[in-house]
Amino acid sequence: MSRILPSTNHNGDSAEKEPLVPKVKVEQPEDKMFLRKVGPYQFYALLVFLITYLLNQLDRYMLAITIKPMAQELEFGDKGCMIMSNYTESDLGDVKCNALQEQKYLKMRSCFSSREAGCTPFVASMLTDIYPSELRGTALGIYNWGIYMGYSMSYALGNLITAADINGQGWRWSFFISGIPGIAVGILMLITLKEPERKNASKEAQKADNEGTKEVTASDGICVKLGRILKPFLAPSLILAIVAGSIRNAAGYVFAYNTQPYFNSIGESKEDIAKYMGWIPIVGGSLSVAVGGFISDMVVKGRGIYARVAVIVASLLLAAPFAAGTLFFSPPWAYICQIPTYLFGEMWIGITLAIVVELIPSSVRTSAVAVYLFIISNIGGNMPLLVPPIQNAFEDDGLTKSQSLRGALYILYPGLYVLGAVLFIPAMFLLKRDQERARELEYVNMEETK
Template identity: 45%
Template sequence: MHLISNLHQMAVDELHDGEQGGAPAAAAPTGLRGLLRSSGYSLYVLLLLLLTYLLNQLDRYMLAIVARPSAQEIEFGDKGCLLNETVKSTLEDGNCTAITTETTCTSFVDADGHHGCKWDYTGTGTEYNLLAGPVFILIYTFAGIPMGLAADLYNRKLLLAGALILWSTCTFLTGFAEEYWELAVLRFGIGFGEAGCTPFATSLLADYFIPELRGTALGVYNWGIYFGYSMAYAIGNFITDANIMDMGWRWSYFISGGPGILLGILMIFTMKEPQRAGVTDESRAAARQKTFVQRLPEMMRLFFRPSLFLLCFAGAIRNAAGYVWSYSTQTFFEGIGQTSTQIGAYMSWIPLVAGSIGVVFGGFISDRVVSRVGPHGRVWVIIISQLLAAPFVFCVLFVEPPWAYISLIPVYIIGEMWIPITLAVLVELVPAEIRTAAVAFYFFVISNVGGNMPLLVDPVKQAFKNAGNSEIDALRDTLYLFYPGEYILGALLYLLALFSLRRDLRIAQEESARAGSIQKDGESNEGYEPTAEET
């Protein structure tokens, strides 16, 4: 059985007929083996985009890793009772974090009379959550839509390189921040630059790789999430502890931001802008004549189709689980007595290895399932993976280290399949002329819901504390709701999206056919080698 194009004749893919000269065409290679048979230049572009996404995630999550030392130096957020590591005592971190008042904290002593606790900034609270959520998310999401619309008309390579250099520069400058407002302004700049990363990169990958390899290519690209996230723990914990030039956490930002500036320059001079697959000169010219105000309602109407609406809603809920955990991981493990060195020792490799396996395995599985049951099979892969991962997510919060860390391995391998698969379904549901803008709008939706979900952590945690729970128990109960709970809720919403997926796929194909945007047989970008004129 042939792959995506023969089953549902996708509106946004380079369609290949199943028969030529009366004989059935051989199935195109899938998975990593098929990906490695692509042209060397296409693989080089994939590597550049992977590194870009790595830096995107590294720079984004550095705030969460160095929140406590930066808050203590710049003085922002909530205060609490912490273990004073400069004083020799027999107290443990849990002895101090259980104390809720400053007076009790500063007077608490161990058996030898040593004051082993201190009342200091914890790296949590409303000011921290504003940096992690609205300050970053609002500009990240609102800027993404016009960037996506621009990328459907103009040079995506230059737009991506410019965005990379901008957010990397802001990350580097964060290392010099002395006031809270400076952190906020630079965080705003990081959000603006990162807004264009995945919309630009997804559109480029869709034109560099044939439909049969698209899920796998997106899976490799999404390795960047876990490489960057893991490196944030390694750099944020180990570099801060190294205290280079007595600047502690600041060097974490210097090391994170610098490489992106160089990579952006390399991208400008070595990456080529590919021919847009599935877009004719006529359709592109017509798109150029429409203003932003005219094009936005057309795209919005697409997203009110039941399948796309539910796909976005499901992705937003699942994304919320990731955001809440990402910005609470360091705080949670510190709260149960783990040191920054212990956290870094596990979190610097578990997301990297397990998450990378998960997204590529998910892309490969979805491509194989599509070849057998059709594009809706991708969504079945998401649903099953989320339900299988949920018990392990529960164990992360329930069991003690090191088993809590070990439980994260199946969580990342199984639970992270949804990312590339959802993107693959999305690009199969929208016309090629607005593919980048559609991806940007999708991220607008899932990031506004998911990215702002951490704001609910503090009030819910406070409600549990008011019910008599300790600080760490209140945080754990809150995470039960927002972490494994949203895995299950997201799976149920993906299940609802299945009911209308077949009909909306057919509508997308028919509209694309009327617009004349489907390429003829054999006009794919497989093995794409751009010419000098396409820069």
């Protein structure tokens, strides 16, 4: 009986026998924890950007909280307007004073919008290159925690520190405390952060690059530079997304600049307002943008960018009734309604920014994001100017100042939530169309290379 010898390799060694039962590759479940997917540098960069944005927002809202004691002490502005620095508590019958205030506000808002465009565009572009698409929404959402942290801290510092009157300097210490840390953070960024390699563009953005969007160089003329930066904004889907985002942003500005006047008008003290608004935006807003980014990152897998917009529409429609509840109920329930309002209503920020950076070619991403922020900040930031005329119209119908302010806020706060959601719906379908066109183009290119 012959014996079967084991096979040998060219060195004469016996080769390993194949197993009788083939090995089955067991796939490990996907780790969906954000912190387990990011590296140390990714986490560190995000933390530094978050602190930077917090300080950026803190000084902005600090001005809204401390403007009245500042105006009274420094005696700046028109004398008649200075005395009634909080326009919702004033007699708005003086047309000259109103026009002067609106002109000053428009100029100030444009300056703020230009200054804001110096932070987030660079950060959004860098985070897009640092984080892959499945983590991008979450990263941008965490970065936007800075808005709510800065906004909440402005009540604590602006009201309580000013009232403490440290060294007899009142409101000045609010700005000392909020401004000095920025110097240290700026030095830290300069030393420890590095410019990432440009990558992680979506198929739509890559298509735009392939169709002729080139790197903007110093040798290009102003018109050429501006044309390349503005070209992505000609897409109907991006236009609608920006308009819808501007409307939703306007609702936030309206209530942010009227929170203290409104609660004062219904009998709440500055200390009462700080007690609730000093923590609600941090908790509700921070959870909202992080959860919203995480959810959009999950639904975008296998569906594409347009699925992110569906999350925005649903969140805004869920938040609108609670925003109305803030105006309908008396404290403390008015404050409590702010928690779900923030929890659902602030998801749009990180998601919309993620949509914009994915639709814009990497070669012009930073400048284009600056344009995006300039647009939504000017449209949204100037919307509070509509509060006084609407309030006047209600007063002419016989309502009190408090009731008139509440009526104006019903229109420009929960009302704009609903309008923003409605405008996001056609943007969602246009994004889906653009995504399908990009996939068809990619399929045709693959067929041609065969």
